[in-house]
Amino acid sequence: MQIEQNAAADSMIAAPASGRHWTLSRTLAAAYLLAGLVATVEAVAVPAQIEVDVHAASSRLRPGAPAHYVVEVRNSGGMQAGARVVVAIPEGLQNAAWTCVAHAGSRCSAATASGNLNQPLDGLAAGSALEFHLDARVGSAPPAYVDVQASTSLPTGARCADGQTAPCRSRVSLPAGAGVVLDLSSSATALVAGQVVQYSINAHTDTVHASTAGSVLRSPVPNGLINSRWTCQSSVGACAQTQGAGPIEQVLGNFSGSELRFEINAEVAANPPPTIVQIAALSPPYGAACVDGASRSLNAAGGVCVVRSTLATTPWIFASRSPDYSLDGTTVSNRFVFENRGSAIPAGTISMPMPEGAATLRWTCAGEGMRCPRSSGSGAIQQAVAAWPAAARLIYDVSVGFDPASAIRTQARMSVMPSTSARCGISESAPPCFADEAAVPSSGDLAIEMQVDRLGASPGQSVVYRVDVGNSSGTASVRNLVLDVPLPQGIDAFTSWSCVSSGAGGACPVATGSGPIRQVFSQLDGNARLTYRIVAQVGANASEKVQAVARLVPPAGADAGCRSRSGANAACVASAGFATVPVLALDQYARNAQAGEAGALNYSMDVFNLGAGSGRMGIQGFWPDGLTGTRWICSGLGMACPEQNGSGSILAQLVQMPSGAGLRFDVSANPSAPAESAVDSVLKAVPQARGNCLPGLEQAPSMRACINEAELRAGPLLELSVDAREAQLLSGGQGNFVVTLENRGSDAHASRLDIPLPEGIERIDWYCVGHAGATCPLASGSGAVSGNIALLPAGGSLVYSVRARIGQVTPPRVGLLASLVPPAGGRCAHDSCIQSITLPVSHSPQHIWI
Incomplete structure (x- = not known):
């Protein structure tokens, strides 16, 4: 990312050197944009900063159904002609048409059209956005996944706001395979020792276009149940076995358009635990999606459909409430739900005192499986419940009118006190059971x-x-x-x-x-x-x-x-926060040698204040022994340097660092020996008063110092990392990995990256995004990644997003490995050219909590 110093810019980042720009590393570019510190002016001298985002209205696609996407193009820089947005309609979508909606100050080049989206962005104003609403119909036989990608080509000088190498891209991938509905129901929710319990597992699809053959259903025998026997029924012969005993693990045939049903009979053990959890997991074919059915406990855990039913051998009260709802600001309505998911309770008491500041309180009660003590009333609630059967619940709708003149208002709070020993909620705490948990909407x-x-x-x-x-x-x-x-x-x-x-x-x-x-x-x-x-x-x-x-x-x-x-x-709650103290961001990275600097170690040290303006602050830069002729030049963004240049360590004292301002120290030194051409450099910023460090930086509690340590090298220095988005994988499910290759040294020519298909993974699909001038050899693909990278520029990076299909039969741990071959004269950071991550694989969903 490059940011401008321009007199026309917002005063927060203005600097006297008109027309000069800085190129930031991918880390600082993302942080700088997050802080909202990019100039938003309508001068061509400030180039456009374009960001594109595409999102879908639904999480899956169904054949013949409509599909709706929104492509949003935002400009956090200046207004500049010459950019275009392009969306090619992918395989699986038909009859596409789009409509343009302009945010304040912007204008659409065309209001609506059909087919591919290919429009100029000349009307995209500074600090504004254009939205393109894309409507299409899903074909009768779409591929397993339908990928919609939006890209923006840029004119000279314009940049991608998130540091991507142009064109700026965004992508959304939706499954279009079978929609699997998995339900689990039990004949009883309250159990006693020796009782026979029956429960059923049902699977069907909401479409018939895709086969479900090869799906694997697993259901272990729950802890607390014994002598489990089961039967399988399917009108289309999808059962691998029609009956059996013990846990269920079956590779199923195609049940698309029909119902598959397992009936299980088991006995409660003599000394059962307080909670017995029945679980079933179905891993469908690639591209299938899990769809809500009658069971509200359905969860798509890593691409696997998981349902659970929790049974109890003791009384177990679940109490919840809806969010406060008010149309006029003075009358607040809530729904309180009390449900007994355990064994029967002989009696209990429902209570709700008048909230402070309340002038009126009115309520109604509805019972399911039991009678309310009273159907309606007013004032505080103190009611005795004669008996509370298993699986029964009471629903109270409460309306509290607050006195507008009251300075104190407390929230309505309701509870139940059972007469016998019982547990409250998922935490299994002791009574009384307060309805403080937020109700889970369907x-x-x-x-x-x-x-x-x-x-x-x-x-x-x-x-x-x-x-x-x-x-x-x-x-x-x-x-x-x-x-x-x-x-x-x-x-x-x-x-x-x-x-x-x-x-x-x-x-x-x-x-x-x-x-x-x-x-x-x-x-x-x-x-x-x-x-x-x-x-x-x-x-x-x-x-x-x-x-x-x-x-x-x-x-x-x-x-x-x-x-x-x-x-x-x-519940629908969102939040956003900011600091009223400095938020310091530090980064170090190598730069290419300039004329006359051959053989030198050249790098930049950046210090930015992304928060509020600071008072006095110290900046320190240290490097180890073994460097000679160390010299540095300082340049400021939105502020003046305390010193323009110097030699040796950096020891700068600032009177202040304004919000959005930054300093860059360009350092050059000569390694005294080839073995010392890679060094560990330390950059430290110490605010005199309060201050925060950007996440990811070490913060010393005593001095409140922000510290950045980096390994730097005169030649190419390639850093490889592999991360996972899940903590555990399920057999037959999906895993999502991110492989990042970053060059923290000088330009790297002819390096090589390999991501093989590991044991236990049947298939991988990937797409690549380049940052800071780096270009991906291929934008996307399936299977192993193996290829040469012609040029990875200094400060550039490649990010591979990998979606993996986990096999049905796997080792206990499965992961992803990436290996790197640096160019001649280059080196892997930390002397590590191989990075990997492994995750445990659960073949049984017994320990998955939803």
């Missing part, structure tokens, strides 16, 4: 995200929050949603806010305003998307960390929510 189609435009700001400055609200269901509407963005502690005011609708089926209730946001969406249709931009003033007495929260709350009985990063449904 739907996760809503979405809310919150961002802030910088990592740090000082009192009196302004920050900008962005809140995105959406409904990704595609068809289902949700009524009377409330968006609540209160004024966070440390913010004096939301001085202004605006709302823009960028999707079909949603409209902003109010387009502009100021102060805290409480907006009611009377109807939010499928694929609707709203964006709020909030300008906030930092208070004089703000704490070191200012955290804002946004909530999207459905009515208490709507049973709607958002999908978390883990894939589970949850």
Whole structure:
């Protein structure tokens, strides 16, 4: 990434040397953009900084069904003509058409068209965005995965905002195979010793276009059950065996378009544990997806469909509540649910005191499997429950009216006290059982995200929050949603806010305003998307960390929510924070030798303040013995250097480092011996007052120093790393790995990277993204990676994202290995040219908790 020094730029990063730019490493480029410190001006002298993102409305594709994608192109630099966005419609999608939506200040070159997207971005304004809504129909026989990639070609001088080598790219890959529905049901949820329990495992598909042959179903005998026997039924002959005893592990035939059913009979052991967990896992073919069925415990764990049912041998109360819901800000509604998932309870007491500040309290009760003590009432609740059968539950809908004049308001809180020894919730704590846990909604189609435009700001400055609200269901509407963005502690005011609708089926209730946001969406249709931009003033007495929260709350009985990063449904809550103290980012990397520097060790040391402006600060740069003729030159971005040049160690004292400012020290030295051409260099920044280090840097608690250590070399120095996104793999499932190759030395010519297909993995698919001028030999592919890299420039990197299909029969641990051959005169960082990661493989889902 390159950032400009230009007099027309935002004052936060302005510098007197007009037209000069800095090239940042991939690490600092990402951090600098996260902090919101790229100039947003409408001068051609500041080049465009383009970022492209593509996301889909759904998590899978079905043959013949509509597919909706959103391609968003953002410009965090200046307005500059000559860029284009391209999306080629991939195999598996048909009848594609797109519509352009312009954010404030931008304009679309064309409003709508059909077929491939190939449009100029000449109307993309500084600090704005263009959205392209792509609608298509899934073909009758799509491939296992459908990959949609958006790319932007750039004019001279423009850059990819995230440090990618142009063209800037984004990609989304969706499965288009069979949709597998897996359910598990039990004849009883409360058990006693010697009892016979029956439970069934059902599998079917919601489509018939793809075969499920080769799927493997596994279900161990739960701890606490004995004498387990089972039968398998399939009208299309998909059962490998029709009956058996003990655990189930079967390779199934094609049951697409029909139902496969296992019936299990087992006996409760003489001394069973308090909890007995029944689990079934089905690993479907490549490209298949797990689909919610009647079982709300379905989870796609690494591509494997997993369901569980928890049985109890003692009373077990689960208490939950919906988020606070209020249309007018004074009357708050909640739904409280108390469920007995264990054995019967002779009696109990339901309680809820009047919250502080409440003027009125009204409630209704509905029972499932039991009667309510009373069906409705008002005031505090103190009710005796005569008997509480197993699997029964009580549902209370409570409405609390608060006195507008009251300065104190406490949240309504409800509990149950069973008369016998019982456990409360997943933590199995002792009673009383308080309904403090958030209820898990059955739907996760809503979405809310919150961002802030910088990592740090000082009192009196302004920050900008962005809140995105959406409904990704595609068809289902949700009524009377409330968006609540209160004024966070440390913010004096939301001085202004605006709302823009960028999707079909949603409209902003109010387009502009100021102060805290409480907006009611009377109807939010499928694929609707709203964006709020909030300008906030930092208070004089703000704490070191200012955290804002946004909530999207459905009515208490709507049973709607958002999908978390883990894939589970949850309440819709988003947050964003910034620091009111300096946030220091440090980096070191080699640079190519300039004229007259042959044989020298040349590298740069960067120190940036991505947070609030600092007071006095010290910067220290050290290198080991064995270097001679060490000299350095300092250049500043948004600030002046304390000294322009020097020799020996760097010992700089700064009066201040403004927000967004930085210093670069270009160092050159001569190794005294070839063995010392690789050195460990240490860069340290020590703020006099409070300060934070960018994550990933070591922070000394005593001195609050930020420290960066780097191995540097006169020639090419290649660093290889392999990471995994999962902690455990499942047989027949998927694993996701990231292989990164970075050059921390001078230009590397003719290196080689190999990623073989490891034992236990049936297939790998990958795509590659280059950063900081590095270009991938191939953009994507399947199978092993093996090839030469013609040029990996200084500071450049290649990032391979690898999706692996785990075999049904594997060793206990499976992983991914990458090996590197450096060029002549080059070296692997830490003398390690081979990197790998291994993960445990579970052949049985017994230990998977959902």
